[in-house]
Amino acid sequence: MFNSNDARRLTDLSRLELSEKELERMTAELERATSRAKKVFENEGTQPISDSVTVSMLREDNIEIFKDPKSLLENLQTKNNLFVSKRVV
Amino acid sequence: MKELLKKSSLKQLSQGLITKEYTSVELTGVSLSLAKEDKTNSFITLCSEKALAKAEECDKKLAQKMGGVLCGIPLAVKDNLCTKGVKTTCASKMLENFIPPYSATAVERLEEADSVIIGKTNMDEFAMGSSSKTSYFGKILNPHNNSFVAGGSSGGSAAAVASGICPASLGSDTGGSIRQPASFCGVTAIKPTYGVVSRHGLIAFASSLDQIGIAARTAEDCAIILSAIAGKDGKDMTCTAVKTEYEKDLEISLKEKTVGIPQELLLGVDEDVLNAFWGGIELFKALGCNIKPISLPFNKFASTVYSVISSAEAASNLARYDGVRYGHRAEGGETFEDSIKKTRGKGFGFEVKRRIMLGNFVLSDDNFEGYYKRAISLRQKIKELYSSAFNECDVIINPTAPTAAFPVADGILNEYSEAADVLTLPVNLAGLPSVTTTCGYEKNGLPIGLSITAPAFCDKKALSFAHNFENVRGGF
Numbered sequence: 001m002f003n004s005n006d007a008r009r010l011t012d013l014s015r016l017e018l019s020e021k022e023l024e025r026m027t028a029e030l031e032r033a034t035s036r037a038k039k040v041f042e043n044e045g046t047q048p049i050s051d052s053v054t055v056s057m058l059r060e061d062n063i064e065i066f067k068d069p070k071s072l073l074e075n076l077q078t079k080n081n082l083f084v085s086k087r088v089v
Numbered sequence: 090m091k092e093l094l095k096k097s098s099l100k101q102l103s104q105g106l107i108t109k110e111y112t113s114v115e116l117t118g119v120s121l122s123l124a125k126e127d128k129t130n131s132f133i134t135l136c137s138e139k140a141l142a143k144a145e146e147c148d149k150k151l152a153q154k155m156g157g158v159l160c161g162i163p164l165a166v167k168d169n170l171c172t173k174g175v176k177t178t179c180a181s182k183m184l185e186n187f188i189p190p191y192s193a194t195a196v197e198r199l200e201e202a203d204s205v206i207i208g209k210t211n212m213d214e215f216a217m218g219s220s221s222k223t224s225y226f227g228k229i230l231n232p233h234n235n236s237f238v239a240g241g242s243s244g245g246s247a248a249a250v251a252s253g254i255c256p257a258s259l260g261s262d263t264g265g266s267i268r269q270p271a272s273f274c275g276v277t278a279i280k281p282t283y284g285v286v287s288r289h290g291l292i293a294f295a296s297s298l299d300q301i302g303i304a305a306r307t308a309e310d311c312a313i314i315l316s317a318i319a320g321k322d323g324k325d326m327t328c329t330a331v332k333t334e335y336e337k338d339l340e341i342s343l344k345e346k347t348v349g350i351p352q353e354l355l356l357g358v359d360e361d362v363l364n365a366f367w368g369g370i371e372l373f374k375a376l377g378c379n380i381k382p383i384s385l386p387f388n389k390f391a392s393t394v395y396s397v398i399s400s401a402e403a404a405s406n407l408a409r410y411d412g413v414r415y416g417h418r419a420e421g422g423e424t425f426e427d428s429i430k431k432t433r434g435k436g437f438g439f440e441v442k443r444r445i446m447l448g449n450f451v452l453s454d455d456n457f458e459g460y461y462k463r464a465i466s467l468r469q470k471i472k473e474l475y476s477s478a479f480n481e482c483d484v485i486i487n488p489t490a491p492t493a494a495f496p497v498a499d500g501i502l503n504e505y506s507e508a509a510d511v512l513t514l515p516v517n518l519a520g521l522p523s524v525t526t527t528c529g530y531e532k533n534g535l536p537i538g539l540s541i542t543a544p545a546f547c548d549k550k551a552l553s554f555a556h557n558f559e560n561v562r563g564g565f
Contacts, residue, residue, distance in 0.1 A: 002450075010446045013453070014404065015411070015426070017434030018442070029443050033396065034450060034460075040393040041463040 002031040090119045095253025099310040102256055103158045106151055113151065113161025117144040117205050120163035123254045124208060129230040131245040131252065133168045134176050135208040143205045150203060158313055160203035165249045165258035168209040169216055170196055170301070171290040175206075179292050180224035181214045183410050183417045183436035193290025194325065195259060195301050195318040202317040210245030210258060214438045215407065216266055216294045218242050219509035220495070223440045228497060232274060233535055237494040240270030240509070247274040247304045257305035257314055263294050264395055265490075265513025267302030268525040272489035272538025275527045277555060278304040279311045280513075282545045283520035285330040286315070287322030295402035298395075298517040308524060308555035312336035315548065335549050339556040344377030346554075349482030351385035354512055358491045365529025365537040366488045372528075372561050373486070373554075383478050383485065387471050387515060394471065395514040397451050397464035403441075404448025410436065472519045479544045484554050487512055489525040489538035513540065522548040524555040528562070 007027040011018050018026060094102070094116065105111055121137050140163065147161035166172060169179045171189035178184045192200070199206065213223040221229035221244025229244035231237040232252040239248040243260030247270035250258055260267035262280035271278030279302055286301040293299060301318065303311045312335035320332035350370070355363065370380060412418035412432030419435045422428030437445070451460040478485060491508050516523045523542040530536055541558075543551035 006450075007446070010449055011430075013449045014442070014445045015408075015429050015433055016437070016442055016445065017430040022439065022442075025439070026443060026446060030447060030450065033447055037393050037397055037451075037460055037464075040390050041459065041467075 002034050003027065006030075090115065091123060091253070094119050094123065094256075097256065098306045099162055099256040099313060100158065100307075102162055103160070106161045109151075113144040113147040113205060114141060116161065117141055117163045117207065120207050120255050123252070124249070127249075127252060127254060128235065129232050129239060129248045129252060130227050131210055131229055131239075131249040131254065132165070132208045133178055133180065133211050133226050133245070136175055136206060139175070140205050140207045143200075147203050147205065156203050159199065159317055161205060162257075163205045163207045163255045164199060165208055165210050165246060165255050166196055166199075166206055167212055167243050167246050167258070167260045169212060169261055169292040169294075170259060171292070172196055172206065172209065175209065177209065177292070178226070179215050180212045180226055181437065181441070182225045184292075185225065185417060187416055189290070191290065193301075194287035194322045196290065198318045199259070199314070204317075207255060210243070210249055210260070212245055212260075213242035213266075213440070215292070215403070215441050216242040216261055216263055217403070217440050217444055219265070219269060221245065221270065222497070223438055225438060230497060231494045231535070233494075234533065236497055237535060238273065238497050240273030240490075240494060242266040242270075243302070243304065244270045247271045247276055247278065250274070250276045250304045250306060257303060257310050259314075259318075260302050260304055261291055261294075262300050262302040262517065263298045263399060264517050265510040267304055268513050268523060268538070268540060269490050269509055271304050272525050272527070272536065273494040275536030275538075276304050276306060277308050277311055277524065277526045277559070278302055279308075279315060279524045279548065279552065280516065280522065281315060281319065281548050282330070282522040283517075284327050285319045285522070285546070285548060287325040287328040289322055289324035293406040295399035296406065297402060298399055300517070308526060308552050308559055309336055309339055311524065312339060312549070312552045312556070315552075330546060333549065335552060339549075339553050340560070341553050341557065342377065343373065343554065343557050346378050346484075347482040348373050348378045348380050349383035349478055349485045350380060351383050351478070351485060351487055353384065353386050353388040354487040356388060357508070358488050359493070359531075361531035362488050362490070362492060362537050365531070366539055369528030369539045369558070370486065372558055376557055376561060381482055383481055385474050385478055385485070385515070387467075387474055388511070390467055391471060391515045391518065392511050394464045394467045395510075395518060396447070397460050398468060398518070400444045400448035401452050401461055402448070404445045404452060407437075407441070407445055412436065468518050471515055475515075475519045475521060483543075484551060485542045487540055487542075489513060489540045493531040493533075493535040493537050516540075516542055521545055522551050524551040526555045526559055
């Protein structure tokens with residue numbers, strides 16, 4: 001568990017001066033980042049990382065959305081023309 | 090003239106210069122005035138005088154039928170690339186007034202090719218961010234809709250091209266920093282293989298991941314610029330690629346080529362993005378490609394590996410900013426050490442400080458084995474997974490980002506920005522080349538990109554796929 005003492009020690013090590021408010025926010029951010037990293041590294045090697053992934057998640061249904069490349073092309077070109085002429089600031 | 094600049098590719102503009110439809114001084118003048126009118130905050134510094142003087146020189150060369158394809162073309166450069174005599178701030182208070190005594194090799198090579206550098210583009214501070222909101226000089230807005238971010242960290246480089254200010258720009262890419270903003274702004278970009286472009290003069294963030302990239306309107310334009318800046322450099326020992334003409338013979342038949350689609354990299358991707366992505370895949374099918382589902386099961390750990398390694402390298406690289414040799418120096422401080430702490434505390438923004446502290450945490454004695462060494466071994470695993478995937482396919486294609494551009498109003502660290510690089514950063518960990526190009530638009534009219542990744546040093550292959558795709562897609 002990362003705490004404010006760890007954060008203070010790290011500010012010294014990093015040669016940084018932080019306000020109390022910044023230190024509080026930094027402690028929360030680093031606690032989140034380090035605990036997530038710890039969890040990821042602990043799990044690695046003990047269980048398959050992609051165990052929840054199945055072929056059905058490839059969303060083959062979506063492949064069928066654009067059956068007709070011609071209409072897709074027209075759609076894209078219209079939007080791209082808009083992009084270069086009207087959308088730009 | 091403004092419309093011409095907004096609508097033309099670099100190659101087309103070059104043709105116009107050669108056939109004397111306009112001069113480089115005219116083109117550069119328009120480019121500079123568009124940059125001055127720009128509402129997206131894409132530029133930190135404009136080099137008006139220097140650019141116009143260079144344009145005049147280029148016109149003389151063009152009149153004598155001298156000069157290559159880049160002669161007289163206005164380009165922009167990200168503000169973490171050193172430019173001799175021109176402020177290079179890295180979008181940080183720390184380097185607010187830093188004027189480098191030398192130029193980055195990539196910049197030097199662009200200048201040798203007679204391109205005109207019009208200015209330095211805005212970015213996330215020290216290239217740390219996915220939104221271009223951490224810049225000391227203010228956030229960058231998306232040219233398509235100013236309520237959305239331009240992406241980051243090379244947001245200014247992508248937005249400048251999308252707004253039509255210049256046909257191409259240089260950026261950098263440590264975890265997706267040129268590809269993700271290019272996708273958000275609807276332009277094409279390449280992150281070359283690690284070692285293709287010299288990093289000399291690129292202000293270091295994470296040296297084993299950093300690579301100079303290019304944003305442009307087309308893959309062909311990216312190839313033209315890559316040819317100019319790539320190749321061995323005695324000032325960067327990791328730069329090993331031989332000089333290649335990347336733009337030559339880009340048009341190849343994609344018939345029977347195999348496109349691998351990593352199933353894990355589609356998880357958690359927005360529906361609008363998936364629809365546009367599958368639309369893009371349809372075009373590859375129409376070009377004759379075989380589509381093959383592949384597995385790259387690093388989705389659950391790649392971003393953590395990236396975060397640990399990049400922060401560790403950042404902590405080490407940014408240790409040099411102490412206010413003694415150059416850069417910002419804070420007032421006060423009773424001792425030498427106090428002065429350094431104050432300088433760094435005031436000179437860096439929160440996100441930079443967060444990454445320095447995380448880096449020092451993972452490098453400290455107690456945590457080195459558990460975090461840093463673990464991350465290094467998983468990085469190797471990512472490289473191996475890519476390597477075996479390329480036994481099954483020619484290129485790997487996935488959405489560039491899981492969402493389109495997110496609202497500016499969201500906090501700097503939010504679920505969107507944290508996830509924004511998740512599909513691009515594995516490529517940096519493996520050192521591979523990757524090109525992003527627009528494959529559609531979401532319901533609010535914001536662009537969506539897909540990324541084409543090729544094996545190491547096959548940058549031309551990734552560009553060829555993108556070029557052929559853009560030929561059938563049309564427009565830019």
